[in-house]
Amino acid sequence: MVFWLEKGVDGFRVDTVNMYSKDPAFPDAPVTDLNAECQEAGLTYCNGPRMNEYLAEMHAILSRYDAVTVGECPFTPDIDTVVGYVSAAQKRLNMVFQFDAVDIGKGKVFQYQTTPFNYTLSDLRNAISQTQGLLRYPDAWTTSFIENHDQARSISRFGDDSPRWRVRSGKILAMLFACLSGTLFIYQGQEIGMINMPKDWPIEEYLDVDSSNYYRMVAQRSKNDPAELANAHAALQHLSRDHARTPMQWNAAVNGGFTSPDTKPWMRVNSSATSINVAKQVKDRDSILAFWKHMLQMRKTYSNLLVHGELELLDQDNGSVFSFVKQGTRGQRALVTCNFAGEHSKAPGVLKHNQRKLLLSNVGSIGESCEVHPDVLEPWEGRLYLLN
Secondary structure, three states: OHHHOOOOOOOOOOOOOOOOOOOOOOOOOOOOOOOOOOOOHHHHHHHOOOHHHHHHHHHHHHHOOOOOOEEEOOOOOOOOHHHHHHOHHHHOOOOEEEOOOOOOOOOOOOOOOOOOOOOOOOHHHHHHHHHHHHHHHHOOEEEEEOOOOOOOOHHHHHOOOOOOOHHHHHHHHHHHHHOOOEEEOOOOOOHHHHOOOOOOOOHOOOOOHHHHHHHHHHHHHHHHOHHHHHHHHHHHHHHHHHOOOOOOOOOOOHHHHHHOOOOOOOOOOOOHHOOOOOHHHHHOOHHHHHHHHHHHHHHHHHHHHHHHOOOEEEEEOOOOOEEEEEEOOOEEEEEEEEOOOOOEOOHHHHHHHOEEEEEEOOOOOOOOOOOOOOEEEEOOOOOEEEEO
């Protein structure tokens, strides 16, 4: 660490930060799949007895350089354990990536042993509430993210990546996660709304070891049953890490501007690059990129609400609309309401009982938002209000 700190780095994203200490008894993982060569063991090999000691040693060095740390922290359902890692008083880490939101819809034993969209809006709502709950502890901090190098593209997972709703889906996810408290992380390509590889791309395009190992396992178990292989392919098309690793889409040229046209890139450029690319969006004031820039400015302007505010869920049984109030540090309140459906939905009832000012909607031109139908949300519409 000192080598890089002396070169001037400002901090580290620490991989698998809770896996450095193991239970010295080396217990076996519970057997949950009798036919599997290996069992899910995350709760067995994470958060060992010397984790706090090791992280304190790291902090002692990092603090001399005022360096920031964000640790990857999977398989940690106990919030008190997470607080122990990120509490300022404990002097271990500044923040962690929790996987509650990005893990929804995945299989319990093998993450790809599932079907596309195998989750409810309540699952997403509860996962976000869990990670936002860290701010209820006086000296803890949290993060907001929905994409990274290990996750499929969020529009394809949580929105609708069809041409009709892709842009609006990208904007509603930008609004949702930019309105969550903590430090916001945006993954490359997320800011232009990159989507998963096409459904008709063959399995040979999936190069990640997790993808190939899972598909091979299904082939062996099913004796190459076409239906089982089709299900495996569908799961990978929805969730594989490969989708996050296709080259960045800079323009509509051959290879998306990632490399020269006569060079073969390490992974095939997503064919969506002809319509989803940086060059096109920087010229479009209503693009997903423009919306992200606007949301980031909004986040700075109302930081006491959107960065530091406490989240209160509303209408928690609603299967289509995700709504919450942010209580700011200066007495202000904001309402965020997002319709995660391809049809019109009722706006939350709290709007009828509060004076409000619409700050932003993802429908219409950016900066010219207006409530055409105050009580009804359009398909994939998100709104951000100030409440009085």
